[in-house]
Amino acid sequence: MKFQRLMRSEFVKFKSTRSFFVLLGAFLVMMWLVAFLLALGIAFMIALGTSVNGSVVAVTPKLVQTFLISDTFWMVFLVLFGITVMAGEYRHNTVSMSLLLVPKRWQLLITKAVTSFLLGAVVMLIGVLGSLMIWFSMGKKSYSTWNTWIKAIFSSRVGLEVLILILAAGLLGVIGVGLGSLITNQLGATVLVLAWWFIIENIISAIPRTAPAGKWLPYHAFMSFIGAGNLFGNSTHSTIFSFLPQWDGALVLFGYAVVFLSAGLFVVTHKDV
Amino acid sequence: MPGSVPKPAIPVIEANHLTKRYGSKLAVHDLSFQVYGGKVTGFLGPNGAGKTTALKVILGLLSPSSGTATVYGQEYKQLDTPLAVVGAVIENPPFHPARKARDSLKISAACMGFSYTRIDEVLNLVGLYDVAKSRVKTFSFGMRQRLSLAAALMGNPPILILDEPANGLDPQGIHWLRQFLRSYVSGGNTVFISSHVLAEIAQLVDDVVVISQGRLVAQAPVGELLSRTTTSLRVTSPQIDKLVKVLEPFGVNIEVLAQQTVLVTGKDEGINALKVGQLAADNGIVLSELVEQRSSLEDVFLDLTSSLPTKRFSQ
Ligand SMILES: Nc1ncnc2c1ncn2[C@@H]1O[C@H](COP(=O)(O)OP(=O)(O)OP(=O)(O)O)[C@@H](O)[C@H]1O
Ligand SMILES: [Mg+2]
Numbered sequence: 001m002k003f004q005r006l007m008r009s010e011f012v013k014f015k016s017t018r019s020f021f022v023l024l025g026a027f028l029v030m031m032w033l034v035a036f037l038l039a040l041g042i043a044f045m046i047a048l049g050t051s052v053n054g055s056v057v058a059v060t061p062k063l064v065q066t067f068l069i070s071d072t073f074w075m076v077f078l079v080l081f082g083i084t085v086m087a088g089e090y091r092h093n094t095v096s097m098s099l100l101l102v103p104k105r106w107q108l109l110i111t112k113a114v115t116s117f118l119l120g121a122v123v124m125l126i127g128v129l130g131s132l133m134i135w136f137s138m139g140k141k142s143y144s145t146w147n148t149w150i151k152a153i154f155s156s157r158v159g160l161e162v163l164i165l166i167l168a169a170g171l172l173g174v175i176g177v178g179l180g181s182l183i184t185n186q187l188g189a190t191v192l193v194l195a196w197w198f199i200i201e202n203i204i205s206a207i208p209r210t211a212p213a214g215k216w217l218p219y220h221a222f223m224s225f226i227g228a229g230n231l232f233g234n235s236t237h238s239t240i241f242s243f244l245p246q247w248d249g250a251l252v253l254f255g256y257a258v259v260f261l262s263a264g265l266f267v268v269t270h271k272d273v
Numbered sequence: 274m275p276g277s278v279p280k281p282a283i284p285v286i287e288a289n290h291l292t293k294r295y296g297s298k299l300a301v302h303d304l305s306f307q308v309y310g311g312k313v314t315g316f317l318g319p320n321g322a323g324k325t326t327a328l329k330v331i332l333g334l335l336s337p338s339s340g341t342a343t344v345y346g347q348e349y350k351q352l353d354t355p356l357a358v359v360g361a362v363i364e365n366p367p368f369h370p371a372r373k374a375r376d377s378l379k380i381s382a383a384c385m386g387f388s389y390t391r392i393d394e395v396l397n398l399v400g401l402y403d404v405a406k407s408r409v410k411t412f413s414f415g416m417r418q419r420l421s422l423a424a425a426l427m428g429n430p431p432i433l434i435l436d437e438p439a440n441g442l443d444p445q446g447i448h449w450l451r452q453f454l455r456s457y458v459s460g461g462n463t464v465f466i467s468s469h470v471l472a473e474i475a476q477l478v479d480d481v482v483v484i485s486q487g488r489l490v491a492q493a494p495v496g497e498l499l500s501r502t503t504t505s506l507r508v509t510s511p512q513i514d515k516l517v518k519v520l521e522p523f524g525v526n527i528e529v530l531a532q533q534t535v536l537v538t539g540k541d542e543g544i545n546a547l548k549v550g551q552l553a554a555d556n557g558i559v560l561s562e563l564v565e566q567r568s569s570l571e572d573v574f575l576d577l578t579s580s581l582p583t584k585r586f587s588q
Pocket of ligand 2: 436
């Protein structure tokens, strides 16, 4: 069956229910809200003429990078999105129709993984552009026009970081699809991911005995990939803030996507509907 | 392949020693049958007989524990654009409640590479055109069933597999469905339709496959089942012995009910009240009672499916 048709069919599914928009919308709202709060803080400092290490605070590409990395808590929504793409079909039994249309189940799953990757990436691009806009408007003193601002961002290393962020966001969507196939109970998978993202992984990285494993865990791998290691370095003693080198993080995150997707594929191909 | 109508001798759908277990529960047991082209074949059995299970195995939604199920000699999974070969209505119409009817069908159309004008055609056909933009959750059960039919017809497939499609349809809907399916097979297409009520589809089907407790109990043209219907006559006469002698050559079964009363049972064509009355008159026999009871197709069905020990629903 033509891959193009399968993709189109998945996009129709995406466009025709609100739940996906709610999830991705929630992600953008939270991302921009935090971006706004960060910008507000900086605007205050600029207004007060605060200086850090002798220089006056300004919205620089370096600062933008810090902001972007600090504003990633909400990316869990991209995982939840991926979960809904697959487990949502089981919840409403639309999976039978999907499998009547695409009985080779791996084709369905791969299509879902690719669509979720693309949608995750596109939404992240929108999110980043929105955040950049917010930071630009709050830090006008540093850059006179939007063009010079964007140029400054993308001619620096931050441009690369933004691209990486977009890739990583796509991978979170793929991990979600894998999880949603592995645990086809949508509510169960959602609760598990939320608990993991906000609580369990942090506990593991904080308990001295298990802390060394912390940086290998999914959320940490994601943070490592988007450059948290470069940012936090080893300046902090908290094990929660210990990360892998960036490209190791990329490999580990990619590994998680492959593992979850393969496990999900196994379950979906063996499960009766 | 779609379009190419196979020779009548080759079954369009075939189950070969199909067995499906759910855990320890045996839902379908060593089931073999064939469905031929250009006909409507009924798939009959009481609740829990395993009809849905068998159909889902044919459609690749369930994997068989053993045995095979094929369509045109291929597994459903191997078909290219399967819904353009086999249209299916399955139990519990699989639509997202928050999706509009038209959008639900867009998914299929996009997947099969059809233009969206085909959606309007099938919605029109099943009478849902006016509610195309309503969300499925606002639909009644019968409307969902119609939407299911629309989805099945989308690919204009040469084969239709329908699991109790008349469920929830109003009398007009059922009438329309019957007529539609009859004209559908007249062009060489194939319909395999399940039901737990023989009478409901007796006028529609050419052949029947009857199962009970997961096993095949009959596969025959519906005419053959019709010929299994019987007529029983309760006859009382002071000269009953004489009457029995007169009736014996007709190959009927005679059961003595009381001193002067017998129950005469025979094939429909063989015996009836008029004939017995005539015979009695011709032979000068006085009848004090003559009551005719015909068994229906439903009785044949009940008889077939109850040949196994009384059914109990259990885990
Ligand atoms: N998912 C399941 N898990 C366990 N047992 C099941 C499952 N689905 C069906 N069964 C059992 O398998 C048997 C066959 O069920 P099936 O749904 O195929 O019957 P049916 O002939 O379609 O009945 P009906 O006329 O009520 O639709 C039943 O005894 C049922 O309890
Ligand atoms: Mg059933």
